Amino acid sequence: AKKPQIVILGAGYGGMIAATKLQKKLGSGEAHVTLVSKHKYHYQTTWLHEPAAGTMHHDDARIEIDKVLNSNRANFVQDTVTSINKDEKKVILKEGGELAYDYLIIGVGATAETFGVEGVFEHAYHKWTIDGVRELKDHIEFQFSKYRNETVHKDEDLTFVVAGAGFTGIEFIGELSERVPKLCEHYDVPREKVKMYVIEAAPSALPGFDPELVEYAMNLLEHRGVEFKINTPIAEVKENLVVLKDGEEIPASTIIWATGVRGNKLIEESGFEAMRGRVKVDADLRAPGEEDVFIIGDCALIINEETERPFPPTAQIAMQQGAVAAENVMALIRGGTTSNLKPEILGTLASLGGKEAMGTVNVSFLKGRKLYGRSAYFMKHMSDNRYLMKLGGPLLVLSKGRNPF
Numbered sequence: 565a566k567k568p569q570i571v572i573l574g575a576g577y578g579g580m581i582a583a584t585k586l587q588k589k590l591g592s593g594e595a596h597v598t599l600v601s602k603h604k605y606h607y608q609t610t611w612l613h614e615p616a617a618g619t620m621h622h623d624d625a626r627i628e629i630d631k632v633l634n635s636n637r638a639n640f641v642q643d644t645v646t647s648i649n650k651d652e653k654k655v656i657l658k659e660g661g662e663l664a665y666d667y668l669i670i671g672v673g674a675t676a677e678t679f680g681v682e683g684v685f686e687h688a689y690h691k692w693t694i695d696g697v698r699e700l701k702d703h704i705e706f707q708f709s710k711y712r713n714e715t716v717h718k719d720e721d722l723t724f725v726v727a728g729a730g731f732t733g734i735e736f737i738g739e740l741s742e743r744v745p746k747l748c749e750h751y752d753v754p755r756e757k758v759k760m761y762v763i764e765a766a767p768s769a770l771p772g773f774d775p776e777l778v779e780y781a782m783n784l785l786e787h788r789g790v791e792f793k794i795n796t797p798i799a800e801v802k803e804n805l806v807v808l809k810d811g812e813e814i815p816a817s818t819i820i821w822a823t824g825v826r827g828n829k830l831i832e833e834s835g836f837e838a839m840r841g842r843v844k845v846d847a848d849l850r851a852p853g854e855e856d857v858f859i860i861g862d863c864a865l866i867i868n869e870e871t872e873r874p875f876p877p878t879a880q881i882a883m884q885q886g887a888v889a890a891e892n893v894m895a896l897i898r899g900g901t902t903s904n905l906k907p908e909i910l911g912t913l914a915s916l917g918g919k920e921a922m923g924t925v926n927v928s929f930l931k932g933r934k935l936y937g938r939s940a941y942f943m944k945h946m947s948d949n950r951y952l953m954k955l956g957g958p959l960l961v962l963s964k965g966r967n968p969f
């Protein structure tokens with residue numbers, strides 16, 4: 565009989581965990597696995613605030629796919645998926661025609677949510693990808709490097725505005741605020757010329773997160789010169805200008821958008837019923853009404869039964885979903901039944917630049933503990949290493965891992 569075709573879309577956290585699990589656990593004659601993704605590398609989205617601010621080289625936040633995918637066990641196709649045809653069970657690619665599937669795992673990630681604010685895509689940096697953050701980092705450096713060659717200085721030249729004090733905004737400003745003194749020294753720019761703002765619509769930064777930890781983060785960042793504007797929704801973005809709902813205008817040549825995410829447009833364009841681009845998947849991660857399509861990561865919406873609200877889309881959940889989707893596809897191929905995802909939140913840790921971090925952990929003897937500073941930094945980097953260990957074993961940790969100290 566013909567081998568079943570398993571196609572995985574997107575080499576993110578969910579897709580990579582699914583692909584590596586399948587290559588490990590499937591017998592060689594059991595199925596044919598194909599991973600499709602835009603780039604020939606996997607990038608760790610959760611590290612991207614660092615190359616964005618220039619505190620890490622972007623190569624350190626990406627891994628060549630052929631380093632972790634065994635070409636004898638799984639096939640990699642570098643291409644962009646342009647649509648999914650569920651009725652004919654095939655995927656349409658930008659460069660290379662079509663791919664037929666028997667089982668499909670969709671993990672194509674998220675894009676920026678603007679909540680209707682105009683001008684974001686035209687005038688703000690909003691792409692949390694390698695390509696996106698590399699451009700942002702070069703732009704930041706250019707703003708500094710041109711300073712001494714200009715006869716007229718405009719305030720906006722060295723004003724940096726971060727839209728949204730969620731985890732992405734906070735982690736990015738943590739890196740930037742840590743780097744600014746070094747940039748000032750390198751380019752002979754007086755420190756007082758640089759302005760950094762974080763603008764948040766909700767009544768608090770990191771809304772819903774532990775207030776003591778939020779205060780710790782804000783104090784630390786304010787100490788480094790970051791100015792918070794809380795309870796202050798952004799109404800519009802124009803060229804070099806942020807317009808607030810209360811009418812205030814902040815001229816800024818660098819605007820970084822981080823007000824949340826929505827699922828990849830591919831989801832809605834392919835006819836899945838979705839909320840902000842995310843499909844409310846069944847407990848076994850299948851799209852409702854679909855026998856053979858699994859949706860994982862930022863494209864999937866799952867409800868936390870304790871709070872009756874959706875789980876925030878995180879890499880942590882995406883990885884667990886990738887593993888369960890892979891197990892379920894194997895079960896179906898072998899004539900078995902699927903199992904349900906049991907989401908487990910092991911903690912939430914945010915880096916704040918330098919060796920600073922904060923967050924909560926929920927594992928063994930640290931259950932429910934709040935961590936600050938170096939201990940939070942240590943745990944965050946250990947969890948990054950734990951992911952690399954899962955993905956590629958000790959050699960990958962050695963070549964791409966983090967120093968937790």
Ligand code: FAD
Nearest residue numbers: 574576577578602609610644645673861862877878879880
């Ligand atoms: P992604 O990891 O985003 O991967 C999607 C993949 O699909 C990419 O490789 C992309 O190139 C590919 N792709 C997209 N469109 C197409 C297409 N049309 N055709 C082919 N391929 C395509 N979460 C945490 O749990 N902990 C953290 O500390 C954390 N930190 C973060 C820091 C930052 C700065 C950001 C932006 C996010 C952070 N997150 C964190 C959230 C986390 O990154 C996401 O939830 C996670 O990446 C989602 O995984 P995914 O597998 O759904 O998609």
Ligand code: NAD
Nearest residue numbers: 728730731732763764765766797798823824876877913914
């Ligand atoms: P988010 O939704 O968590 O935060 C976005 C923030 O922007 C919110 O506080 C919101 O009130 C604010 N906002 C929305 N519209 C606004 C407007 N018009 N003007 C001003 N502020 C506005 O989004 P995120 O920070 O991009 O994170 C996306 C996902 O990734 C989340 O699930 C998050 O938990 C996860 N993440 C986790 C980590 C971590 O664990 N360290 C780091 C980054 C991201």
